Amino acid sequence: MNPPNGPYTQGEGIKLISYCPLCNTQYNPLAARVLDEREDAHLVHIKCKSCNSSIVALVLNGAIGISSVGLVTDLTSDDVLKFKDAEEVTSNDVLDLHSELSNNQLLGYILKTVK
Numbered sequence: 001m002n003p004p005n006g007p008y009t010q011g012e013g014i015k016l017i018s019y020c021p022l023c024n025t026q027y028n029p030l031a032a033r034v035l036d037e038r039e040d041a042h043l044v045h046i047k048c049k050s051c052n053s054s055i056v057a058l059v060l061n062g063a064i065g066i067s068s069v070g071l072v073t074d075l076t077s078d079d080v081l082k083f084k085d086a087e088e089v090t091s092n093d094v095l096d097l098h099s100e101l102s103n104n105q106l107l108g109y110i111l112k113t114v115k
């Protein structure tokens with residue numbers, strides 16, 4: 001059974017984590033991996049067995065019931081765990097990389113590091 005395609009409905013959140021948003025295949029609940037949990041929230045990663053896409057969803061158990069927000073990602077569940085507490089890339093990081101690239105030192109540095 002395919003989920004109805006239509007405007008946002010009450011069960012949208014549940015629908016999102018029941019079906020792959022890209023190919024509409026129903027997820028196997030056993031394929032969901034809970035990455036993090038608190039009393040009122042779970043961070044879940046689900047990989048679609050049909051199209052190999054993944055979603056990360058935050059499932060919230062709030063005062064008005066269960067809701068979720070999810071996004072399609074190319075991260076594996078291990079990637080999510082690796083990056084979720086990592087520091088964000090700042091504009092200074094981008095400027096540093098740009099200046100390293102500009103003076104052609106970066107490639108030499110990387111090659112030296114790899115050897």
Ligand SMILES: [Zn+2]
Pocket residue numbers: 020021022023024025048049050051052053
């Ligand atoms: Zn899919």
